[in-house]
Amino acid sequence: MVFPSVPASPKVYAIIVAAGRSNRFGGSVPKQYAMVNGQPVIRQSVCSFLNHPDIAGIQVVIHPDDEALYQKAVGDLPLCTPVFGGQERQDSVRNGLEALCKHTPDFVLIHDAARPFAGRNVIDAVLQALQFAPAAIPGTEVADTLKSVNSDCVVLHSISRKGLWRAQTPQGFHFMTILDAHRQCAGLSLTDDAALLEHLGKGPVRMVAGSAENYKITWSDDLDKSSPSPRVSMETRTGIGFDVHAFTTGNTLTLCGVSIPFSRKLSGHSDADVAMHALTDALYGCIGAGDIGVHFPPGKARWKDAPSRIFLEHACNLIRQQTGRITHVDITIICEEPKLGPYRQDMILSLARIMDIPESRVSIKATTTERLGFTGRKEGIAAQAIATALLPAG
Numbered sequence: 001m002v003f004p005s006v007p008a009s010p011k012v013y014a015i016i017v018a019a020g021r022s023n024r025f026g027g028s029v030p031k032q033y034a035m036v037n038g039q040p041v042i043r044q045s046v047c048s049f050l051n052h053p054d055i056a057g058i059q060v061v062i063h064p065d066d067e068a069l070y071q072k073a074v075g076d077l078p079l080c081t082p083v084f085g086g087q088e089r090q091d092s093v094r095n096g097l098e099a100l101c102k103h104t105p106d107f108v109l110i111h112d113a114a115r116p117f118a119g120r121n122v123i124d125a126v127l128q129a130l131q132f133a134p135a136a137i138p139g140t141e142v143a144d145t146l147k148s149v150n151s152d153c154v155v156l157h158s159i160s161r162k163g164l165w166r167a168q169t170p171q172g173f174h175f176m177t178i179l180d181a182h183r184q185c186a187g188l189s190l191t192d193d194a195a196l197l198e199h200l201g202k203g204p205v206r207m208v209a210g211s212a213e214n215y216k217i218t219w220s221d222d223l224d225k226s227s228p229s230p231r232v233s234m235e236t237r238t239g240i241g242f243d244v245h246a247f248t249t250g251n252t253l254t255l256c257g258v259s260i261p262f263s264r265k266l267s268g269h270s271d272a273d274v275a276m277h278a279l280t281d282a283l284y285g286c287i288g289a290g291d292i293g294v295h296f297p298p299g300k301a302r303w304k305d306a307p308s309r310i311f312l313e314h315a316c317n318l319i320r321q322q323t324g325r326i327t328h329v330d331i332t333i334i335c336e337e338p339k340l341g342p343y344r345q346d347m348i349l350s351l352a353r354i355m356d357i358p359e360s361r362v363s364i365k366a367t368t369t370e371r372l373g374f375t376g377r378k379e380g381i382a383a384q385a386i387a388t389a390l391l392p393a394g
Contacts, residue, residue, distance in 0.1 A: 006131050006174075010106035011056050014049040014170065015096040018042050018070075018113035019063045019085025031217050032113040033069045037320045038356025040073035041217060044116035044317055049109065049170075050077060051314040052123055053297055057103060060113075061085045061096040077310065078302060088189050090196075094182040100175070108178060110193050111170035114217045117321050118170060125208040126172040134177045135203065137194050138210030139165035167192055168210040177202060213321055235393040236327070238386060239285020241278040246380035255333065255340070255381075256347035256364065257309055257354065262338045266381060269298045273308035275333050275364075275383040279351070280308070282329070282387035283315035287322060309354050316355050324391035326355050330363040335381040340366040 018032045032042040042060075049055050059080040062070050070082060083099045085092030093110055100108065107130050111118060122138050129136030146159035171193050181196040190196055194205045250265025254273045266272035281291045289295075292311050296303050319326060329351065333340060340347075344364055352359045369376045 007106055010130075011104070012054050012107045012109065012127065013100050013103055013105040013175075014055050014058045014109040014111060015093060015100070016042070016046055016049070016058060016060045016111050016113050017085070017089060017092055017096070018045075018066075019061050019092040020089065020114075021063065029069060030063070030066065031220075033066070033073055034217070034220075036116060036217070037317075039313070039317075041116045042070075042113045043073050043077075043313075044320075045111065045113045045118065046074050046077060046079065047310070047313055047317055048116070048118045048120075049111065049123070050079070050310070051295055052120065053295070053300065054127060055109070055123075056105070056302075059083065059096050059100050061092045076307065078306065090182070090185070090189060093193060094186065097175075097179045097182055101179070105175045107172060108175045109170035109172045110178075112216060115169055115214055116217070117211075117213045117215070118168075119211055119213060119321060122168070122209075122211050122214055123170060126170055129206040129208050130172050130174065133204050133206040134174045135172065135194055135197050136206040136208055137171040137192075138168045138208050138214065140168070140210045140212060141165055165207055166210075167194065168214050168216075173197075233393040234390050236388060237286045237391050238388050239282040239287075241281030241283075241285065241291075241385040241387070242383070243274045243277040243281065244374075244380060244382045245272045245274040245277075246374075247378070253338075253381075254308070255343070256331070257307070257350035258343050258346045260338060260340075260343055270296075270303055270306045270311070271308050274381050275331050275347070275385070276308040276312050276351075278383040278385040279329055279331055279387065280311045280315045282385040283312070283319060283326065283389070286387055286389040287319060287324070287391065289315070289318055312351075312354050319389055319391070322391055324389050326357050326361075326387065326389050328361045328363070328388045329355070329357075329385060330387075331365070331383060331385045333364070333366045333381065333383050334369060334375050335366070336368050336371065336376060336378050 033040050049058050057080055060082045062082045064084045083095050126136045142161040142164040146161055148156040185196045197203055245266040245268050247264040248267035252259050253262050253265045254271045255275045347364050348359050348362045352362050375382055
């Protein structure tokens, strides 16, 4: 039975908590701004939710000292204006919840910025469970033997692991339920948001299956976990992408993230970067993840005029979540005009930076159809791409 207060199409927002100081991490910047797989941790965390079709918006909570770091890491993404956190994590979450009141969400997902690999399956499981309970959290069952140890590191006794789970984020809630709980529990210092409902007896809190990949970065060594072990058997996979966009009225078009002055622009719901779209679909093909339309439905208003690098980053992150590595991409752009030779190196550099691979692994070519077909009639541009990635076998 569906929980009685759930609307047919609930409005979902996410809060990304990024106000911590990372005292245990020990890096030159807080861990949420450290680099993993060529991107800031916070950017990968944010993109896991930004790219989810059911999430209407994202509210990030940051430390007042981190505004410049935040802007550099995610300032180009379509997010709510960040709010400042408080002295404790609980204060920071409450500030984020209060900021979302004007958006009147039905559900809210609360996620630690230090968990950059929250997969779509985990988010989906939490949202599904919220149809039947006021709160849902992901977790993994404890597999190791547990010991109680005294201050001298002497084992006192074993603890049964039966029924014990490690809690993860995102933790999901009916919005008003968790907002009221945070207001009532202000001043307490509980370990996670679900603990507030436990404290107030406002459950049930439903546990759903999390993922081992959804780990939290705590120590600097945790950044290395995203790389596959040398003992893991790897295999090469290839994906193919193709896309077409027509010309429309304008004076600039975008190819591979580079703005090119021209007498027209390309028509599309996003920025219509036909070459980057073809490449993105090729990368999805390497892992059997569908196409851009699956992950970024064109009917969604939030993607109108969106930069296509968001789509490409999402495909790259999905490959990284599988501990994969992009080894080479090859793009052919098909058009009579404009002439692309002067922009070729800039396009290569743009894609290499987004994908965090050497420029030598990016190939971009341009050709014509000898004035045949719609490209020959100068009605638009087509692009095809082949991507190769190294992924764990199996």
